Amino acid sequence: MACSKCLGITGVSHTFGKTKALQDVSLDVAEGRFVALLGVNGAGKTTLFSLITRLYDNISGSIEVCGHDVRREAGPALAQLGVVFQSRSLDMSLTVRQNIRYHGALHGIGRREALKRGDKALERVGLLDRADAKVATLSGGQIRRAEIARALLHDPKLLLLDEATVGLDVQSRRDVVSTVRNLVTNQNVGVLWATHLFDEVEPADDVVVLHKGSVLAKGLASDIAGGRTLSDAFLLLTGVSETALAS
Amino acid sequence: MSLERLNWKGRLTCFCGIVWREALRFAKQRERFLSALVRPLVWLFLFAAGMRTVQGFPPDPPYQTWISYEIYVAPGLCAMIQLFNGLQSSLSMVYDRETGAMRTLLVSPYPRWFLLSSKLMAGVAVSVVQVYAFLLIAYFWEIEPPLIGYLLVLPALILSGMMLGALGLFLSSAIKQLENFAGVMNFVIFPMFFASTALYPLWRVEENSPYVADILRYNPFTYCVELIRFALYAQVNWTALAVVAGTTVLFLGAAIYAYDPSKGMIGRKR
Structure with missing residues (x-):
C-alpha cells in the first residue's frame, strides 16, 4: 500500500509535569523525502519520537502515519513504521x-x-x-x-532515526547517512532524521528546526539557509551560541 | 508491512518470538539457571535437613501421613523459584527499558496488553522449567509426590508464575532506575517469602501468634504455595486457586494500566 503522506503531525504539545516539552508542533514527511529534524539536545526531538512511536500518548493534536492516527489506530500506524532509536536497542548477547x-x-x-x-x-x-x-x-x-x-x-513506509550517527566515527557516519539516503531514493521510504549535525543535511532536503519544543522554521534546507550556511541560519533562528551547539 | 499480519496468526507468531527470545537468553545465562536451582537446593539440603531433627508434621491436607520437614517445605521452594524468577523478569524489564530494548517490544503493532502478557508468559515458561529441574533433584532427596502430581502441578505453576510475574511486571513500571531494584527485592521478596506458609504451616504459626497468622493469611504468596502444594499431591485447594487467579488479574491489570501510554506511569517519565 502506497501512501503519499507518510507522517502528518498537527498541533502536538506535550508536558512532563510542569515542563513544556513540545508546543504546537506540526510537520509532514512525504513519501520518498528526507526530512531533517534539526535541534540541539533538549529541543524535544526524542519526545516527539516517543509520541510518534506511542511510547507516550499525545494528549493534544494528532499524529498520523500513512493516514492512521497513532492513538485510535495504533496497530496499523505502528505497522508502517520503522524506528532507529537514539540508544542502542539490539540485544547485545x-x-x-x-x-x-x-x-x-x-x-x-x-x-x-x-x-x-x-x-x-x-x-x-x-x-x-x-x-x-x-x-x-x-x-x-x-x-x-x-x-x-x-x-x-x-x-515500513516511514523510517524514524533519532540521532542515528551520534558517537560514530566519520566513515561510519558517512556509511549510515548514505545507506538511509539510498533507501529514500530507491525504496521511496519517507525518512524523519533527527540530528544536530548540519553536515548530514543536503540543500534539497526538507528541514524542520525545533527549538525549546517549538517549530521555528520549516522548508527546504537551501531556503532556510538563505545564502548562509545552514548552521549559521540555525544559530540566527535559535539564538544558540556556537559553543552550546558544539557541545 | 502488510496489515493482514495484525490478525491472530500474526499474534501467535509474535507470542512465539517473544518466548523464543526469552528461552534463548535463559539458555545463554547458565549462571542464572544455576543460581535459580542452587537457592532452593540450599534450603532443602541444609536448612530443611537441620530442621528435620527438631520437627515433623502430623497429617494435614494434602498430606495423609506424618511428613518430614523437607517434604513440607518443597512446594514452598517451588514457589520461591517462581517468586525470584518473576522479580528477575521485572529486573530484565527495567534493564530493557534503560537500554532501549523495551522500545523495540513496545513499537510492535500488536496491542500493548498482548505484548506484556506474552512477555509474562515467556517468563513463566522459564520458571516452570526451573521448578521441574528442582523437583527432579528433590526426588532423589526423598521428596516423592505421586507421579500424577508432577502433571497436575503444571497448571498450578503456570497460574502462580503468572501471578508473581504480573507482580514483577507492575513493579518494573514503577521502578525508575535499575539501582532502585535491590530495595524492591528486599521489601518484596523477603517479606513475601517469610510471611507465607512456605516454611511453616499456618496452624503452627497460629498456635504461637494469631496476629502473625493473619499476616500469612493476607499474603497472596501463601496461596501460591498452597496451590502448588495441593496440586503436587493431586488435590485442588479451591481457596488458593481463587485467590491466585484473582490476584493475577489484579496485578496484570495494574501492569497493563501502568504501561498504557494514555493512562499509566510510563508517559510521565523522561
Whole structure:
C-alpha cells in the first residue's frame, strides 16, 4: 500500500509535569523525502519520537502515519513504521540474525520469512557477512546499520532515526547517512532524521528546526539557509551560541 | 508491512518470538539457571535437613501421613523459584527499558496488553522449567509426590508464575532506575517469602501468634504455595486457586494500566 503522506503531525504539545516539552508542533514527511529534524539536545526531538512511536500518548493534536492516527489506530500506524532509536536497542548477547528474527516475530513475520527478508535487508546495508556475529562484537557504525536493517524488515513506509550517527566515527557516519539516503531514493521510504549535525543535511532536503519544543522554521534546507550556511541560519533562528551547539 | 499480519496468526507468531527470545537468553545465562536451582537446593539440603531433627508434621491436607520437614517445605521452594524468577523478569524489564530494548517490544503493532502478557508468559515458561529441574533433584532427596502430581502441578505453576510475574511486571513500571531494584527485592521478596506458609504451616504459626497468622493469611504468596502444594499431591485447594487467579488479574491489570501510554506511569517519565 502506497501512501503519499507518510507522517502528518498537527498541533502536538506535550508536558512532563510542569515542563513544556513540545508546543504546537506540526510537520509532514512525504513519501520518498528526507526530512531533517534539526535541534540541539533538549529541543524535544526524542519526545516527539516517543509520541510518534506511542511510547507516550499525545494528549493534544494528532499524529498520523500513512493516514492512521497513532492513538485510535495504533496497530496499523505502528505497522508502517520503522524506528532507529537514539540508544542502542539490539540485544547485545544475541547475533544480528537472531535480533532480526525476533524483530520479525514482533511484526508477525514467521521465522523463515524473517530470515529471508533479514538477509536482504542486511545485504542492503552491507552487513550480510556479519549476520551470524554477536552484536557485542560489532563496531558502533555496524550496530547502527544492523538497526537500520532491522527497522526495514517489515517494509515500513516511514523510517524514524533519532540521532542515528551520534558517537560514530566519520566513515561510519558517512556509511549510515548514505545507506538511509539510498533507501529514500530507491525504496521511496519517507525518512524523519533527527540530528544536530548540519553536515548530514543536503540543500534539497526538507528541514524542520525545533527549538525549546517549538517549530521555528520549516522548508527546504537551501531556503532556510538563505545564502548562509545552514548552521549559521540555525544559530540566527535559535539564538544558540556556537559553543552550546558544539557541545 | 502488510496489515493482514495484525490478525491472530500474526499474534501467535509474535507470542512465539517473544518466548523464543526469552528461552534463548535463559539458555545463554547458565549462571542464572544455576543460581535459580542452587537457592532452593540450599534450603532443602541444609536448612530443611537441620530442621528435620527438631520437627515433623502430623497429617494435614494434602498430606495423609506424618511428613518430614523437607517434604513440607518443597512446594514452598517451588514457589520461591517462581517468586525470584518473576522479580528477575521485572529486573530484565527495567534493564530493557534503560537500554532501549523495551522500545523495540513496545513499537510492535500488536496491542500493548498482548505484548506484556506474552512477555509474562515467556517468563513463566522459564520458571516452570526451573521448578521441574528442582523437583527432579528433590526426588532423589526423598521428596516423592505421586507421579500424577508432577502433571497436575503444571497448571498450578503456570497460574502462580503468572501471578508473581504480573507482580514483577507492575513493579518494573514503577521502578525508575535499575539501582532502585535491590530495595524492591528486599521489601518484596523477603517479606513475601517469610510471611507465607512456605516454611511453616499456618496452624503452627497460629498456635504461637494469631496476629502473625493473619499476616500469612493476607499474603497472596501463601496461596501460591498452597496451590502448588495441593496440586503436587493431586488435590485442588479451591481457596488458593481463587485467590491466585484473582490476584493475577489484579496485578496484570495494574501492569497493563501502568504501561498504557494514555493512562499509566510510563508517559510521565523522561
